[in-house]
Amino acid sequence: MRLKMIRDNTSFDFFSRWKVWLGISAAMVVVGMLSFAIQGLNYGIDFRGGTTIRTESTQAVDTGVYRDAMGPLGLGDFLITEVFDPSFAADQNVAMVRIQAQEGQEAVTPETILAVEAALAEVIPDIKFLSTESVGPKVSGELIKTAALAVVLAIGAVLIYIWLRFEWQFALGAVAALVHDVILTIGVFSELQIKFDLAIIAALLTIVGYSLNDTVVVFDRVRENLRKYKKKPLSEVLNVSINETLSRTLMTSVTTLLALIALYVLGGDVIRGFVFAMIWGVIVGTYSSVFVASTILLWLGVKRNWDKQDPNVGNQYANIDA
Structure with a gap:
């Protein structure tokens, strides 16, 4: 008997309360940034010397x-x-x-x-x-700058890739989701004062890749459905696309979490911080792919026909109130 986490032909409405999801995300981002500004991070040996x-x-x-x-x-x-x-x-x-x-x-x-x-x-x-x-602290300070630069460059490369692969609206939606994930991960480490070292930087870069993979899968289906359903409002096309990829998204996240939880429990202290960052990143990455990236795309609007060059395309199809 085949395991099904999500039944076929789901029809969840992910955008009826889009303001609530964006509000929750914005609140968590603000809390994370405030925690970082007030408490800072509990730097490990790599960054403290x-x-x-x-x-x-x-x-x-x-x-x-x-x-x-x-x-x-x-x-x-x-x-x-x-x-x-x-x-x-x-x-x-x-x-x-x-x-x-x-x-x-x-x-x-x-x-x-x-x-x-x-x-x-x-x-x-x-x-x-x-x-x-x-x-010494000088070398550690250089490591902090290099680590921050690595994360910024990774997000910048994602922006360029998605822009070339899809359209600029998709790129901004994907990057907004990635920045959301990185800020929330840094925020939870600041709030809980968990040791922050180079392993966590590796986890952040891995989270960027994982979240991007989820987002690209959804966006690929969105682009297919934009060609398929030319008359449907953008919100309905996004809902159809997310529902069609929902089973894949959840199954990937759950199986990844099972492996990470086993590592967290049995892996020992050396990798516990890295694994905790990955667990948190998988959760917020899955959330942002569905609720953040897609909502930003809905807000910006997209071109509906890639076969014709129309300089006036934009957000005229983004009926957010639909």
């Missing part, structure tokens, strides 16, 4: 043992990751210990590094400390 200690031992790396040893030192934020390399011997276990710089300090002090090494040596007698490297 810190020290990385590379260790090696014959004992298998157990991050729990490392954390228990370093916990009483009051180091603030620290991260332990195991390093894998095919060239390593069977008894060569390498780990990277990353310690956040303390408030008001350029880097972790030598005394703190010695205390960390002593604490680890007590629980892992044969441990060796291969190298110690520090990242």
Whole structure:
């Protein structure tokens, strides 16, 4: 028996309360921006600076043992990751210990590094400390600028792609949805003060791609139906298109969420922030593809016949009150 989340031939009206959906989105965007302006983000080691200690031992790396040893030192934020390399011997276990710089300090002090090494040596007698490297606030500041530039360039590339693929109204609708998703994701990290590091930037770029994929699927069907139903008002064409792609949209989102929830529960602390960002991004990305991008398209209006060049086309078909 085939699983169906949505019955065939649905006829939900997504635009009867379009002002409500835009109002909810606008309110969440404002809250996210205010939270970012007032509280800021809880930057991790990547953006705040810190020290990385590379260790090696014959004992298998157990991050729990490392954390228990370093916990009483009051180091603030620290991260332990195991390093894998095919060239390593069977008894060569390498780990990277990353310690956040303390408030008001350029880097972790030598005394703190010695205390960390002593604490680890007590629980892992044969441990060796291969190298110690520090990242200052200047490098971290450059990382923040580069990360922000990466997100802006990704959204700009999407604007150009959708403009060439469809029409400028589609492009603005898609970009509005992407900006909505990025702001809400940054806002929830600011509001909950979850650690924000380079992994979250990777999640933001992934969310942009996921949301864009959903939006393009809907817009592709909208363009087909605009040619098919030349007499229908734009709001009805959008409703038909979203209903026709609704099953695909929800099935994709739910199956993605199942995998992400499993990773969030079982994946450990190292990837939990990234997975949380992805879960939130999938939810708001699905929402924005249906309610934000399409509503912006309805508001702007679109050309109904791509076979004829008409300089007067515009929003005369966007009967929002329909």
